[in-house]
Amino acid sequence: MDSTRRSTDGVEDNMEKGSSSPVGITQFRGIVAILQWWSFNVLVIIMNKWIFQKLNFKFPLTVSTVHFICSTVGAYIAIKVLKVKPLIEVNPQDRLRRILPMSIVFCVNIVLGNVSLRYIPISFMQTIKSFTPATTVALQWLVWKKSFDRRVWLSLIPIVGGIVLTSVTELSFNMAGFLAAFFGCIVTSTKTILAESLLHGYNFDSINTVYYMAPHATMILALPALLLEGGGVLTWVGAQESLLTPLFIITLSGVSAFCLNFSIFYVIHATTAVTFNVAGNMKVAVAIVISWLIFKNPISFMNAIGCTITLVGCTFYGYVRHRMSKFASMKATSDALENVQLLPQVNEEKSNRLI
Numbered sequence: 001m002d003s004t005r006r007s008t009d010g011v012e013d014n015m016e017k018g019s020s021s022p023v024g025i026t027q028f029r030g031i032v033a034i035l036q037w038w039s040f041n042v043l044v045i046i047m048n049k050w051i052f053q054k055l056n057f058k059f060p061l062t063v064s065t066v067h068f069i070c071s072t073v074g075a076y077i078a079i080k081v082l083k084v085k086p087l088i089e090v091n092p093q094d095r096l097r098r099i100l101p102m103s104i105v106f107c108v109n110i111v112l113g114n115v116s117l118r119y120i121p122i123s124f125m126q127t128i129k130s131f132t133p134a135t136t137v138a139l140q141w142l143v144w145k146k147s148f149d150r151r152v153w154l155s156l157i158p159i160v161g162g163i164v165l166t167s168v169t170e171l172s173f174n175m176a177g178f179l180a181a182f183f184g185c186i187v188t189s190t191k192t193i194l195a196e197s198l199l200h201g202y203n204f205d206s207i208n209t210v211y212y213m214a215p216h217a218t219m220i221l222a223l224p225a226l227l228l229e230g231g232g233v234l235t236w237v238g239a240q241e242s243l244l245t246p247l248f249i250i251t252l253s254g255v256s257a258f259c260l261n262f263s264i265f266y267v268i269h270a271t272t273a274v275t276f277n278v279a280g281n282m283k284v285a286v287a288i289v290i291s292w293l294i295f296k297n298p299i300s301f302m303n304a305i306g307c308t309i310t311l312v313g314c315t316f317y318g319y320v321r322h323r324m325s326k327f328a329s330m331k332a333t334s335d336a337l338e339n340v341q342l343l344p345q346v347n348e349e350k351s352n353r354l355i
Helices: 008-015 023-053 060-081 092-119 122-129 132-142 150-155 157-169 175-198 206-239 244-270 273-295 301-354
Strands: none
Touching: 023 060, 023 092, 023 122, 023 244, 023 273, 060 092, 060 206, 060 244, 092 122, 092 175, 092 206, 122 157, 122 175, 122 273, 122 301, 132 157, 132 175, 132 301, 150 157, 150 301, 157 301, 206 244, 244 273, 273 301
16 A cells, blocks of 8 residues: 555654664665565556456455455554564544544545556556645645745646646546546645644554554445445456456455555665655656556657656655755754853853852
8 A cells, every 4th residue: 555655754854863784784775675665566556457457356445445454464463463563552532533534544545546546557647646745735835824945846846747748648548547546646645744743642653554544444444345336346256257366366465555564664764765755756667667568558758758757856856855854954953052052151141240
């Protein structure tokens, strides 16, 4: 589930703390982390598209429910059995006030992603998802009245321009898929923004996030999936000569979705913020190329140009935010040191007044 994918702003502090390991080992771990992150991400996307297109299982709500069930079981095993990460305790009141609203947004985000895959090619869907930085900044500015530096706004121009060019030249354009992907960006941005306030005080990693939110998301989505798609699923089951292979692929998709969340946790702690940003955009490019090789969806020259502009714009945006964050951190440190140096002078002036 690519929904746990985070902005580099939220994980930058954790990434920049560094490691005491030798440089060679650290770089090797970073490369391994990025490769397994790419692998699971591409695997989930390709398998979901395969389920919708090749298996003709056109039920995104049911697929999302399977993902949530697998993630619930996987997170429980990882924390309770294997003890990969310690469980972050959450107050019962906070589970209702904080976790449940986040779970709803989490659920909607995954569903919209799968709906978009149902109708549009992976290349188009992945490009539209790259619009998330722009929707995040816009929401923070419009709703939360947060101001941004001019450089941030300028860095969004290639992202917006690339998305427009890609959408206009998309040969397999579908309005339902486009709207699902676009609103998915808005929901992803909302999730990122809400997490800062609703999860304040809880230092959640991706595994604990899935541990708490996947069960809620399963309960939220199970009934709508049953009511809206149950009959269609039964009809599809009756039309299959053998259910072994299709069910295996659908279940493997859910397991891979949980592994993707685990890989995100690993890559966040094994790379720097800049590397995470660049690798994330390269991951989109890899997914687009592999999906094209498998599904052969038509891509025009101008469409490829628009996609490239978008990815370059996302990388530039991440670089600008990283540089501004580093500058703000250095300025805060400098101001703190200056205040410390001034303290003896202030105390000395006070003592002189008393004489």
